[in-house]
Amino acid sequence: MHKKLLILFFLLSFLLRPCVALANGFEQLRRNSAGIKTVQARFVQKKSMKILAKPLISEGRFFYASPDSFRWEYLKPLRSVVLSGKGVTKRYIISGGKMAEDKSGGVKAMGIVLGEITNWMSGKFDQNPSFKTALQEGRNTLITLTPVEQHMAGMIEKIEISVVRKTMVVKSVKIIEDKNTATLINFSNVEINKSINASIFQDVE
Amino acid sequence: MKSLRLLVLTVLLLASCSTLPVIHPAAPRPEVKFPACPVCPSPFLKTPHRLVHIIEVRVAGKAQGAVIGVTLIHPSAQFVSCAIMTAEGITLFEAEATPGLKIIRALPPFDSRDFARNMIEDIKLIFLAPEGQVAAKGILADGAAICRWQTTSAEFVDVVAGPQETFEITRYAASGRRQRRIKLKHGADNFYQHIELTAQDAFDYSLFMTLVESEPVKSEPQTNNRGLQDNEKNCGR
Numbered sequence: 001m002h003k004k005l006l007i008l009f010f011l012l013s014f015l016l017r018p019c020v021a022l023a024n025g026f027e028q029l030r031r032n033s034a035g036i037k038t039v040q041a042r043f044v045q046k047k048s049m050k051i052l053a054k055p056l057i058s059e060g061r062f063f064y065a066s067p068d069s070f071r072w073e074y075l076k077p078l079r080s081v082v083l084s085g086k087g088v089t090k091r092y093i094i095s096g097g098k099m100a101e102d103k104s105g106g107v108k109a110m111g112i113v114l115g116e117i118t119n120w121m122s123g124k125f126d127q128n129p130s131f132k133t134a135l136q137e138g139r140n141t142l143i144t145l146t147p148v149e150q151h152m153a154g155m156i157e158k159i160e161i162s163v164v165r166k167t168m169v170v171k172s173v174k175i176i177e178d179k180n181t182a183t184l185i186n187f188s189n190v191e192i193n194k195s196i197n198a199s200i201f202q203d204v205e
Numbered sequence: 206m207k208s209l210r211l212l213v214l215t216v217l218l219l220a221s222c223s224t225l226p227v228i229h230p231a232a233p234r235p236e237v238k239f240p241a242c243p244v245c246p247s248p249f250l251k252t253p254h255r256l257v258h259i260i261e262v263r264v265a266g267k268a269q270g271a272v273i274g275v276t277l278i279h280p281s282a283q284f285v286s287c288a289i290m291t292a293e294g295i296t297l298f299e300a301e302a303t304p305g306l307k308i309i310r311a312l313p314p315f316d317s318r319d320f321a322r323n324m325i326e327d328i329k330l331i332f333l334a335p336e337g338q339v340a341a342k343g344i345l346a347d348g349a350a351i352c353r354w355q356t357t358s359a360e361f362v363d364v365v366a367g368p369q370e371t372f373e374i375t376r377y378a379a380s381g382r383r384q385r386r387i388k389l390k391h392g393a394d395n396f397y398q399h400i401e402l403t404a405q406d407a408f409d410y411s412l413f414m415t416l417v418e419s420e421p422v423k424s425e426p427q428t429n430n431r432g433l434q435d436n437e438k439n440c441g442r
Contacts, residue, residue: 047294051275051286053420056257058292072293077417078259078273080292093292095261095268102270114293155312175294183294 026126026135032168033123039064039169041190045074050180062121062187069201070118082114085201089115092204099204117185120161121170131159141165167192224381225361228343228351245342245352246366248374248389248396249334253279253422256397258414260289265409272297274414277422278332285328289315300325323406330376331387331400335362360384372396395419 040063046055060074069085079094080102091102119127120143126133131145145159160174169190175183255277262269277286286301298315300308302325311321337356345351345365354362359379366372370391376384385404392398400414 045294047290049275049288049296049299051255051277051288051299053255053422056273056275056294058294074292077257078271078292080271082293093268093271095263095271100268177296181296 026133029123029125029135029141029163029168035193036121036123036168037066037193038196039121039190039192040194040196041187043185043187046184046186048180048182048184055184063196063200064118064121065196065201068115068118070114071200072114072117081204083201083204084115084118117173120173123168125161137165139165140171224383225353225377226345226351226363228341228345228353231343231350245339246350246364246372247334248364248372250278250280250332253277253424254332254395254419255422256419257417258397258400259417261413261415263411263413266411273417276328276332278328279422280333283329283333283336285325285333287324287328298324302329327385327402327404327412330362330374330385331389331402332397335364337362370396392416 040061042061043059045058045060047058048055056077058074058078059076060072062073063069063071068087070082071084072082074080079099081092081099083090083092092099093102094100116128119125125135125143125145128145130147130149132148134144134146136142136144141163143161143163145161147156147158155177157176157178159176160172162171162173163169164171169192170187172187173185175185177183255275258274258276259271260274261271271292273290273292275288275290278284283304284302285304287299288296289298290296295312296310297312298321299310300306300321306318306321306325308318308321311317315321335354335356337354339352340355340361341351341353343351349368350366352364354364356362361377361379361381363375363377364372365375372389374385374387374389378384383405385402387403388399388401389396390399395416397414397419398416400412402412402414404410404412
């Protein structure tokens with residue numbers, strides 16, 4: 001009986017070890033990112049689909065200020081700006097040469113997606129219960145998010161976030177919709193805790 | 206009594222076709238602005254192409270948003286594949302007609318079969334020569350060259366060559382009611398630099414399309430294995 005308990009103890013400690021390590025890993029990421037108050041970066045987005053022979057490339061810039069302000073802006077080919085702060089998200093899109101507010105129903109969903117990326121930029125990777133998270137350490141830390149809800153599973157197969165281990169900066173985000181369709185966002189010129197004018201989160205132009 | 210019925214029928218037929226513009230014979234006339242075209246105006250794709258457009262949507266003149274549209278066309282096979290995505294790269298809609306309609310992905314509000322069918326029909330109207338026979342050929346009152354096709358589904362499609370390499374494609378229902386008007390403006394490479402589509406449907410809307418990139422395609426069409434195959438033989442209504 002005593003021997004059986006001992007085996008069970010070893011078995012349980014072996015099984016639980018990755019979970020503890022995973023929780024510690026995310027806790028460590030959160031601790032390391034706690035000092036991040038602002039982030040600004042440029043990004044290049046590559047959309048791959050079966051219908052496209054080569055990826056469709058978009059370029060833009062990103063701003064984040066703690067706790068919840070962000071600006072996600074595409075400069076080309078289709079200019080659009082998503083502004084979020086104090087729980088309100090608005091999307092603006094170029095129309096007839098001017099930026100006009102997008103009133104379509106997709107704004108909310110877009111706010112959720114981009115808000116999620118903002119969470120990742122500030123080290124919060126395991127905050128959304130809609131995703132199962134996995135962490136893989138290497139030269140860069142690779143975080144894989146897999147949707148747990150069926151309706152999202154039909155839209156997104158998984159999300160891979162690559163974080164530079166040394167600086168805790170998100171290097172890339174890859175959203176895999178299915179085996180033929182993926183969006184890869186590579187961040188560059190990342191600047192942490194550099195002052196950002198408040199108008200960046202309010203003015204569209 | 207018989208002649209009265211015939212008269213009523215004739216009046217109804219004439220009334221139903223009243224919106225179709227009058228086509229004049231293409232005899233050389235000194236007062237016309239543009240010389241008569243010896244062949245039918247044809248801005249349509251003749252070889253396989255892939256095109257990416259920014260599509261701005263307006264309903265009742267008000268901007269509703271903009272999306273990125275990708276279109277793959279193989280004219281000889283009547284193969285059409287298309288995708289709509291947001292600036293952020295989220296695929297909202299993907300479908301192909303081989304010619305049977307197959308919806309690969311459709312998120313709200315693009316998830317109705319009617320939307321998919323109309324979208325493929327609009328793409329065919331813009332990029333592919335009409336299926337059917339030339340019913341009339343000549344010039345309009347302003348001298349622009351026109352060819353009128355009667356399609357296999359008894360609709361009419363007018364293709365008009367305008368000034369400065371512009372084209373206008375108009376589809377009419379069998380009753381003569383205008384359903385779509387497309388204006389094409391030639392760019393550096395092809396006729397699809399600027400496309401303006403006006404739809405008179407259950408609700409009126411306009412699409413303003415600006416070309417981002419265009420490239421010829423060499424390979425044969427590859428159908429997508431995903432999605433649901435429609436039982437219909439073609440996308441026609």
